[in-house]
Amino acid sequence: MEKKLxxxxxxxxxxxxxxxxxxxxxxxxxxxxTLENLIFLINEGYDLVITHxxxxxxxxxxxxxxxxxxxYNIAQMPLDICVADSQGGIGYMIERMFKNVLNKHGINKNVxxxxxxxxxxxxxxxxxxPQKRVGKIYTREQAEELxxxxxxxxxxxxxxxxxxxxVVPSPVPLDVVNKSxxxxxxxxxxxxxxxxxxxxxxxxxxxxxxxxxxxxxDKDLASSLLANLIGADEFYILTDVPYIYINYKKPxxxxxxxxxxxxxxxxxxxxxxxxxxxxxxxQACLNFIKQGGHKSVITEAFKLADKKYGSKITMEYEDDRR
Amino acid sequence: MEKKLxxxxxxxxxxxxxxxxxxxxxxxxxxxxTLENLIFLINEGYDLVITHxxxxxxxxxxxxxxxxxxxYNIAQMPLDICVADSQGGIGYMIERMFKNVLNKHGINKNVxxxxxxxxxxxxxxxxxxPQKRVGKIYTREQAEELxxxxxxxxxxxxxxxxxxxxVVPSPVPLDVVNKSxxxxxxxxxxxxxxxxxxxxxxxxxxxxxxxxxxxxxDKDLASSLLANLIGADEFYILTDVPYIYINYKKPxxxxxxxxxxxxxxxxxxxxxxxxxxxxxxxQACLNFIKQGGHKSVITEAFKLADKKYGSKITMEYEDDRR
Numbered sequence: 001m002e003k004k005l006x007x008x009x010x011x012x013x014x015x016x017x018x019x020x021x022x023x024x025x026x027x028x029x030x031x032x033x034t035l036e037n038l039i040f041l042i043n044e045g046y047d048l049v050i051t052h053x054x055x056x057x058x059x060x061x062x063x064x065x066x067x068x069x070x071x072y073n074i075a076q077m078p079l080d081i082c083v084a085d086s087q088g089g090i091g092y093m094i095e096r097m098f099k100n101v102l103n104k105h106g107i108n109k110n111v112x113x114x115x116x117x118x119x120x121x122x123x124x125x126x127x128x129x130p131q132k133r134v135g136k137i138y139t140r141e142q143a144e145e146l147x148x149x150x151x152x153x154x155x156x157x158x159x160x161x162x163x164x165x166x167v168v169p170s171p172v173p174l175d176v177v178n179k180s181x182x183x184x185x186x187x188x189x190x191x192x193x194x195x196x197x198x199x200x201x202x203x204x205x206x207x208x209x210x211x212x213x214x215x216x217x218d219k220d221l222a223s224s225l226l227a228n229l230i231g232a233d234e235f236y237i238l239t240d241v242p243y244i245y246i247n248y249k250k251p252x253x254x255x256x257x258x259x260x261x262x263x264x265x266x267x268x269x270x271x272x273x274x275x276x277x278x279x280x281x282x283q284a285c286l287n288f289i290k291q292g293g294h295k296s297v298i299t300e301a302f303k304l305a306d307k308k309y310g311s312k313i314t315m316e317y318e319d320d321r322r
Numbered sequence: 323m324e325k326k327l328x329x330x331x332x333x334x335x336x337x338x339x340x341x342x343x344x345x346x347x348x349x350x351x352x353x354x355x356t357l358e359n360l361i362f363l364i365n366e367g368y369d370l371v372i373t374h375x376x377x378x379x380x381x382x383x384x385x386x387x388x389x390x391x392x393x394y395n396i397a398q399m400p401l402d403i404c405v406a407d408s409q410g411g412i413g414y415m416i417e418r419m420f421k422n423v424l425n426k427h428g429i430n431k432n433v434x435x436x437x438x439x440x441x442x443x444x445x446x447x448x449x450x451x452p453q454k455r456v457g458k459i460y461t462r463e464q465a466e467e468l469x470x471x472x473x474x475x476x477x478x479x480x481x482x483x484x485x486x487x488x489v490v491p492s493p494v495p496l497d498v499v500n501k502s503x504x505x506x507x508x509x510x511x512x513x514x515x516x517x518x519x520x521x522x523x524x525x526x527x528x529x530x531x532x533x534x535x536x537x538x539x540d541k542d543l544a545s546s547l548l549a550n551l552i553g554a555d556e557f558y559i560l561t562d563v564p565y566i567y568i569n570y571k572k573p574x575x576x577x578x579x580x581x582x583x584x585x586x587x588x589x590x591x592x593x594x595x596x597x598x599x600x601x602x603x604x605q606a607c608l609n610f611i612k613q614g615g616h617k618s619v620i621t622e623a624f625k626l627a628d629k630k631y632g633s634k635i636t637m638e639y640e641d642d643r644r
Contacts, residue, residue: 023397060397061407064383064390071389072458074382075345081411085383088410089403091437092522100531112500115413115435115515136394178434181507190503200414209422 005186006046007227008236009220009284010034011053014301015090022056024093030301031094034238035101037304042107047186049230050094051223054086054197058216061085062135079134079168080200080212087115087196094193102191110190117177118199118222120213124171132170132216137163169215173199173222176229183230198222220284228291235288237281238301244282244311246272259313261289285313327508328368329549330558331542331606332356333375336623337412344378346415352623353416356560357423359626364429369508371552372416373545376408376519380538383407384457401456401490402522402534409437409518416515424513432512439499440521440544442535446493454492454538459485491537495521495544498551505552520544542606550613557610559603560623566604566633568594581635583611607635 014034020026041048061082068074077085091113098111130153138146143154143164154164176182176195186192198217205211220237227235243255246267256267265286273279285296295318299310312318336356342348363370383404390396399407413435420433452475460468465476465486476486498504498517508514520539527533542559549557565577568589578589587608595601607618617640621632634640 021397024400024403060390061386063394063396064386067389067393067396068382068386070393072385074385074389075343077411078346081346081415084414085407085411088413088437089399089407091410092406092439093403095437096439096524096532096534103530103532110500110503112503113437115410115417115437117414117418178432181432181434181512185503202418208425210418210425212418 004046004233005049005231006041006234006236007049007051007223007230007232008038008041008238009051009053009223010094010238010301011219013240014238015052016056022060027093028097031097032101034301035094035098037238037302039101039105039107040305042102042109046234047189048191049182049186049226049232050098050191050193051195051219051226052090052094052193052197053219054083054090057090058082058086058197059135066136078212079214079216080202083197083216084115084200087113087200091115091193091196098191111193112185112190113193113196114178114182114185116182116195116199117202117210118173118195118217118225119175119177120171120201120203120215120217121174122203122205122211122213124169126169126171126215127213130167130169130215132168133157133165134168134216135166137161137165140164169213170218171201171213171215173217173225176222176226177202179226179229182226186230195219195222195226218280218284220281221287224284224288224293224296227288227293232288232293234295234297235285235293236297236299236304237284238304239281239298240300241298242300242303242309244278244298244313248272248274248278255311257311258317259311260317261286261313261315264313289313289315326368326555327371327553328363328556328558329371329373329545329552329554330360330363330560331373331375331545332416332560332623333541335562336560337374338378344382349415350419353419354423356623357416357420359560359624361423361427361429362627364424364431368556369511370513371504371508371548371554372420372513372515373517373541373548374412374416374515374519375541376405376412379412380404380408380519381457388458400534401536401538402524405519405538406437406522409435409522413437413515413518420513433515434507434512435515435518436500436504436507438504438517438521439524439532440495440517440539440547441497441499442493442523442525442537442539443496444525444527444533444535446491448491448493448537449535452489452491452537454490455479455487456490456538457488459483459487462486491535492540493523493535493537495539495547498544498548499524501548501551504548508552517541517544517548540602540606542603543609546606546610546615546618549610549615554610554615556617556619557607557615558619558621558626559606560626561603561620562622563620564622564625564631566600566620566635570594570596570600578633580639581633582639583608583635583637586635611635611637
């Protein structure tokens, strides 16, 4: 029987916690702790593809681009190059830490990182309504200047300390470049790191050329798409909460450990999950199930191996005690 | 008969010319012109692995790291992460431009970029005698402060405008992580981009852990090592000169179009090739031949397809009119 294939999306505090400075030592430490939690999947015989977020890292890359232009007049790179940079740096770090974790457990497997483009449609409505905030906070004057100089679009930061932030489109991912190679490598027992940061967003223009899209793709949606495209059996999102909750942080908050597709969709449509945080994760899990995946799991990065934790979404209710 | 396998190292003005600002438009344009020159190799039936330098790009990344710390107090990343970042950004750019060049020529092939670690020996003498200049030029006071704060080592810039630059070791590359996967992907007809910037330098410590080496690896030496490890037939270095010369820029300058191993080695030992520029390229070519490669070629990036140009080094003299 063919081994099970799992796609595991590392996000949130899996790589860098919100209260940390972002040094490489912190990132390496968190990554190692997270990857330790994946060993049980390997021991249970799963083939693995790892995806990851890049929020704090690409945020820092964008800030450094701004600072480099200001201090040294170094040309800023567009968003696609910044995302690709972050795939290289984070992917390499995960690859190296995973190899060491495997080594500690006496497991001999290759770990390989693929720089990954993800296709979007340039006519996606997201391009006329950019919503995803990226990079640093500017004053109104700076935002106006950058807007006219670079064509960037800004929104006021109302919830936080004020000022203006650049917003970019977050289009729906449609396809993953080199998906067959990713699948093939994983099916040969290599641990493949791919689609980091939701992938480098590209689109096909009218001349059939691949062009960069100045956008970012939600990493959970890109990860679940990849999971479907490579025929994964299971899809894991590792984040900062151990479970899916309904009535989250209300007096009648309830843990949902076993969920089915239709109930979860109903909770999503009822607005049970926070827009921009839990909702896209739930959507990614539902997409995976709808396209034929067997099980989606959301749990805390450091608790995956502890089978007490984690919410599992399947097509029908299915309490399989993990 | 198995197809020929070639490793092509893109360097110098293949990606970014010295007189350019470094904008992404310039890089994309140069890259496209360079890749157009590789089409004839594909048409002649070669499997291809592409490697590339990262000098200007990682230089900019280091400057941005410095600027980001100064302006926004963002933690600087170590050199290994900066090299990995550059592999992601440059590799993605080459992948996308190559796909478009192939498309224009009606060739259907995957292009895939592998983030690549290259093994060095932490006891390499280079670690006690760092020579490779990286990053920005500092004043004496700044250099002293950074030296005591970060442990960086500096050398005075005597040839240029003065000041101090950080120097890092440039150890000998010993092995390429995931070489078998790179070989296998290339042998299936995929164009593989690997070992960018000489690879992310890592070493194996006494606990058998993979550790980052704060160093940079010469990209031509890493590329020729990779070429040997994957059993390449031919090794190409694309640079800023159309030929290998002896008595370069002297009245008796002579073009050497066809060279053999022993004569070239003699020229190298006679000091015919500039240290830090042509000499490591010649060494890389000789290493490739010595380890069983059939032909090393050095020529200008934009002239590869024009068979009038290029110097070819083989074990014995061999005028095959390429």
